Amino acid sequence: MRQPIDINDLAKNLAAGDRRALARAITLVESGRADHRQQAIELAETLGTARQALRIGLSGTPGVGKSTFIESFGLSLTGQGMRVAVLAVDPSSARSGGSILGDKTRMERLSRDPSAFIRPSPSQAQMGGVARRTREAVALCEAAGYDVILIETVGVGQSETMVAEMCDLFVLLLAPAGGDELQGVKRGIMEIADLILVNKADGDLKLQAMRTCADYAGALRLLRRRPADPADFPKAMTVSAVEQTGLVTAWEEMQTLANWRRAEGYFDQRRAEQARYWFHEEVRLQLLERLSRDPQLGARLAQEESDVAAGLTSPTRAAARVIAAMG
Numbered sequence: 001m002r003q004p005i006d007i008n009d010l011a012k013n014l015a016a017g018d019r020r021a022l023a024r025a026i027t028l029v030e031s032g033r034a035d036h037r038q039q040a041i042e043l044a045e046t047l048g049t050a051r052q053a054l055r056i057g058l059s060g061t062p063g064v065g066k067s068t069f070i071e072s073f074g075l076s077l078t079g080q081g082m083r084v085a086v087l088a089v090d091p092s093s094a095r096s097g098g099s100i101l102g103d104k105t106r107m108e109r110l111s112r113d114p115s116a117f118i119r120p121s122p123s124q125a126q127m128g129g130v131a132r133r134t135r136e137a138v139a140l141c142e143a144a145g146y147d148v149i150l151i152e153t154v155g156v157g158q159s160e161t162m163v164a165e166m167c168d169l170f171v172l173l174l175a176p177a178g179g180d181e182l183q184g185v186k187r188g189i190m191e192i193a194d195l196i197l198v199n200k201a202d203g204d205l206k207l208q209a210m211r212t213c214a215d216y217a218g219a220l221r222l223l224r225r226r227p228a229d230p231a232d233f234p235k236a237m238t239v240s241a242v243e244q245t246g247l248v249t250a251w252e253e254m255q256t257l258a259n260w261r262r263a264e265g266y267f268d269q270r271r272a273e274q275a276r277y278w279f280h281e282e283v284r285l286q287l288l289e290r291l292s293r294d295p296q297l298g299a300r301l302a303q304e305e306s307d308v309a310a311g312l313t314s315p316t317r318a319a320a321r322v323i324a325a326m327g
Helices: 007-015 019-030 034-047 066-078 134-143 158-165 179-184 187-192 203-222 247-264 266-293 295-309 315-325
Strands: 054-060 084-090 116-122 148-152 169-174 195-198 235-238
Touching (some): 007 019, 007 034, 007 134, 019 034, 034 134, 054 066, 054 158, 054 247, 066 116, 066 148, 066 247, 134 148, 158 266, 169 187, 169 247, 203 235, 266 295, 295 315
Parallel strands (some): 054 148, 054 169, 084 116, 084 148, 169 195
């Protein structure tokens, strides 16, 4: 039988930077058990929000080398004396619900770095490229004293924009490709990208990477500049995770943008907007959970679902009746 969790002890160890305590805390917030949810809320309230890290969301097309980039970039940051946390979300199977969780094995050098923490989590069919509790895991990493938190999404697509609601900067990682590749990247994700990094700018691909970078730089100029950006952002750059070139410059650009937003008041304003977003998201999710837990509501939901499938009523009217039944 497992020992009950001492929240005060867990919070104390986590705040002291204990990686095992941080791993236990993330496991707690990812749990679906009702008692664990209450303990997770208590833990968050005990830790508070005094510490802040720079939250960087990272997405990219399949095969772009996200894990290689994160490892090289993370080692570059820890080499400068910073503590880096990586929250990597792996896609879950729609059939079994299982997930490979292979990111930690792909970042072997970074996982051995005492100044780094890597936590892979299953998406559990959550849309938006992030796991449901990734936002809470980010807050735990901040409380543990990490300076930079890298949030790696499942992949690149229109739904990946949800990660922008939990990060301070959003980086889109792309591979060298022909001009048609530009058509495959959704406008939505282009509009939220603060920095586009064309990876694999080395060897035979270097010239192609430079051309791809120029294509995306041109595309960015056609988009309307956001008020929370200085005049030369967003921008596109080339990097090589293998040769570790361009990483320092990319980090300098990230710092420049983050510092500008802090000075102009956009940084705190954006975090306040994100808090409101996640409040509404949590209300929605808890309403759905209440439906699944209550036998009478569950039966009503199943009946309305059956009627909708049979064409006896519209989804909008059926949903309105379910909400009304909740009282």
